[in-house]
Amino acid sequence: xxxxxxxxxxxxxxxxxxxxxxxxxxxxxxxxxxxxxxxxxxxxxxxxxxxxxxxxxxxxxxxxxxxxxxxxxxxxxxxxxxxxxxxxxxxxxxxxxxxxxxxxxxxxxxxxxxxxxxxxxxxxxxxxxxxxxxxxxxxxxxxxxxxxxxxxxxxxxxxxxxxxxxxxxxxxxxxxxxxxxxxxxxxxxxxxxxxxxxxxxxxxxxxxxxxxxxxxxxxxxxxxxxxxxxxxxxxxxxxxxxxxxxxxxxxxxxxxxxxxxxxxxxxxxxxxxxxxxxxxxxxxxxxxxxxxxxxxxxxxxxxxxxxxxxxxxxxxxxxxxxxxxxxxxx
Amino acid sequence: xxxxxxxxxxxxxxxxxxxxxxxxxxxxxxxxxxxxxxxxxxxxxxxxxxxxxxxxxxxxxxxxxxxxxxxxxxxxxxxxxxxxxxxxxxxxxxxxxxxxxxxxxxxxxxxxxxxxxxxxxxxxxxxxxxxxxxxxxxxxxxxxxxxxxxxxxxxxxxxxxxxxxxxxxxxxxxxxxxxxxxxxxxxxxxxxxxxxxxxxxxxxxxxxxxxxxxxxxxxxxxxxxxxxxxxxxxxxxxxxxxxxxxxxxxxxxxxxxxxxxxxxxxxxxxxxxxxxxxxxx
Numbered sequence: 183x184x185x186x187x188x189x190x191x192x193x194x195x196x197x198x199x200x201x202x203x204x205x206x207x208x209x210x211x212x213x214x215x216x217x218x219x220x221x222x223x224x225x226x227x228x229x230x231x232x233x234x235x236x237x238x239x240x241x242x243x244x245x246x247x248x249x250x251x252x253x254x255x256x257x258x259x260x261x262x263x264x265x266x267x268x269x270x271x272x273x274x275x276x277x278x279x280x281x282x283x284x285x286x287x288x289x290x291x292x293x294x295x296x297x298x299x300x301x302x303x304x305x306x307x308x309x310x311x312x313x314x315x316x317x318x319x320x321x322x323x324x325x326x327x328x329x330x331x332x333x334x335x336x337x338x339x340x341x342x343x344x345x346x347x348x349x350x351x352x353x354x355x356x357x358x359x360x361x362x363x364x365x366x367x368x369x370x371x372x373x374x375x376x377x378x379x380x381x382x383x384x385x386x387x388x389x390x391x392x393x394x395x396x397x398x399x400x401x402x403x404x405x406x407x408x409x410x411x412x413x414x415x416x417x418x419x420x421x422x423x424x425x426x427x428x429x430x431x432x433x434x435x436x437x438x439x440x441x442x443x444x445x446x447x448x449x450x451x452x453x454x455x456x457x458x459x460x461x462x463x464x465x466x467x468x469x470x471x472x473x474x475x476x477x478x479x480x481x482x483x484x485x486x487x488x489x490x491x492x493x494x495x496x497x498x499x500x501x502x503x504x505x506x507x508x509x510x511x512x
Numbered sequence: 513x514x515x516x517x518x519x520x521x522x523x524x525x526x527x528x529x530x531x532x533x534x535x536x537x538x539x540x541x542x543x544x545x546x547x548x549x550x551x552x553x554x555x556x557x558x559x560x561x562x563x564x565x566x567x568x569x570x571x572x573x574x575x576x577x578x579x580x581x582x583x584x585x586x587x588x589x590x591x592x593x594x595x596x597x598x599x600x601x602x603x604x605x606x607x608x609x610x611x612x613x614x615x616x617x618x619x620x621x622x623x624x625x626x627x628x629x630x631x632x633x634x635x636x637x638x639x640x641x642x643x644x645x646x647x648x649x650x651x652x653x654x655x656x657x658x659x660x661x662x663x664x665x666x667x668x669x670x671x672x673x674x675x676x677x678x679x680x681x682x683x684x685x686x687x688x689x690x691x692x693x694x695x696x697x698x699x700x701x702x703x704x705x706x707x708x709x710x711x712x713x714x715x716x717x718x719x720x721x722x723x724x725x726x727x728x729x730x731x732x733x734x735x736x737x738x739x740x741x742x743x744x745x746x747x748x749x750x751x752x753x754x755x756x757x758x759x760x761x762x763x764x765x766x767x768x769x770x771x772x773x774x775x776x777x778x779x780x781x782x783x784x785x786x787x788x789x790x791x792x793x
Binding site: 247248250252256257258260263289290292293294295296297298300394395420421422423424425426428433435437440442447448449450451452456457462466469470473474477478 | 514515516517518519520522564566567568569570571592593596606607609753754755757758760761762763764765767768769770775789791792793
């Protein structure tokens with residue numbers, strides 16, 4: 183059995199760093215826990231779900247996808263593009279973040295394969311930390327997940343001996359490559375966080391597939407401000423915009439995160455907007471996650487991390503919407 | 513396939529012509545033979561692309577020329593926003609970026625031996641023009657060919673030279689019409705809305721495929737005319753447009769219900785469309 187004392191996690195981070203990995207871990211930044219590049223001396227913050235997710239590592243918020251040198255005459259020449267895919271370990275990812283990876287892999291690889299995503303995915307090892315507690319926004323057990331779920335993870339750290347130690351379980355070849363950095367030991371694993379299932383996601387999907395025009399949507403979306411925070415924090419949301427940014431000498435074609443909650447998202451040049459109001463946009467968000475995605479990719483586009491609800495300034499919660507939908511379907 | 517999804521082809525504008533107010537056609541040449549061969553190895557009629565000006569961005573529209581003319585591609589587009597403005601500001605000899613071909617295509621090989629009826633309104637002729645020329649370039653494989661094309665006014669009709677050419681061809685029928693009030697003193701075509709003109713023509717549905725593209729109101733009023741003539745929903749085709757950024761099924765904005773217009777479309781039969789939520793279009 184491989185074990186590590188929970189207060190020695192920075193030592194593991196340091197060993198990984200020495201072995202040439204970039205280490206990304208949850209760090210407390212003035213009261214906000216964020217997944218970010220770990221550097222020596224930083225403590226790992228394990229008590230709260232980080233505000234951002236592993237998505238940030240694989241699919242950056244803003245990325246140059248094409249580059250052109252601009253000429254004074256008005257012409258241009260394509261410039262080479264450097265692909266950045268540093269060897270990375272995400273240490274103490276949440277199981278709900280790791281579970282999101284299969285959903286991201288699916289969209290970035292159906293038919294057209296996204297090389298920059300795949301390069302980073304191949305270079306990234308995900309070490310999950312099983313959750314020893316859940317908060318009121320967590321609902322992974324409603325979307326086929328679990329506080330100690332292993333889906334998408336290369337290794338799992340399981341709290342043991344009353345939270346004093348962590349048991350390291352390798353789950354893939356990438357995970358096994360880290361085994362040597364953890365000592366042999368003995369510990370008794372703790373029970374993972376208990377989390378009651380809040381809704382039946384399959385039943386929600388069935389209702390969504392045939393209730394596109396339901397009056398439910400008008401009322402369900404009333405509070406939504408259309409700020410897009412939910413999509414930015416979501417470990418699965420991957421919608422993006424492409425925009426050119428240029429100065430006199432160079433144009434960078436950027437892929438930036440976007441959100442189906444924004445009014446401009448689907449606006450046609452003609453002025454027509456297929457989703458003209460917030461209710462149509464909220465319907466798209468919920469339907470995409472619980473009906474369209476499962477139809478296309480055999481997985482929900484939601485892992486129950488609860489980040490969207492934790493951040494929403496208007497009190498919108500997708501789990502609550504799903505509970506109401508399940509009740510409508512009964 | 514290249515996994516650098518946003519790397520465009522470089523195209524040079526070989527020629528350009530104005531079609532109607534704010535509507536312009538470019539003939540574009542590939543920068544090298546490898547790129548040309550790569551494109552035409554994949555291109556099927558009905559597919560679309562993203563045309564771009566570095567510094568301004570990319571804009572989505574159809575390839576308006578057929579795969580049977582494999583030296584170049586043509587596109588016809590209206591100036592409506594920042595990118596289309598920048599594209600129209602380009603001059604012959606200048607370069608632009610192009611990604612494609614993307615999406616599905618019109619299954620013209622399955623139409624062999626059948627009669628074909630094309631119905632287009634306004635700026636919706638370009639996506640159909642590639643199909644029409646593709647059919648005409650392989651004329652012997654198909655039955656009768658008829659085109660019904662309407663626009664608000666004579667000035668708004670695109671491809672006027674080609675309309676004259678089609679009108680003169682003995683192996684096809686062309687009916688052009690303009691909305692009441694849109695005619696000029698020397699206008700020889702019909703005056704009236706497309707659905708009414710179509711009704712007057714009373715096309716035979718037997719062994720016929722209808723291809724329909726135009727503004728929503730034209731589609732809405734034309735479909736009952738086709739249904740009244742006995743056209744089955746699986747024999748009526750159209751091509752959809754939605755706002756797109758990636759063109760490759762990732763950026764998430766072009767879906768109608770569970771269908772991604774950029775990958776599952778843009779070509780759909782009426783039968784397929786009827787299963788999509790109308791409220792998402």
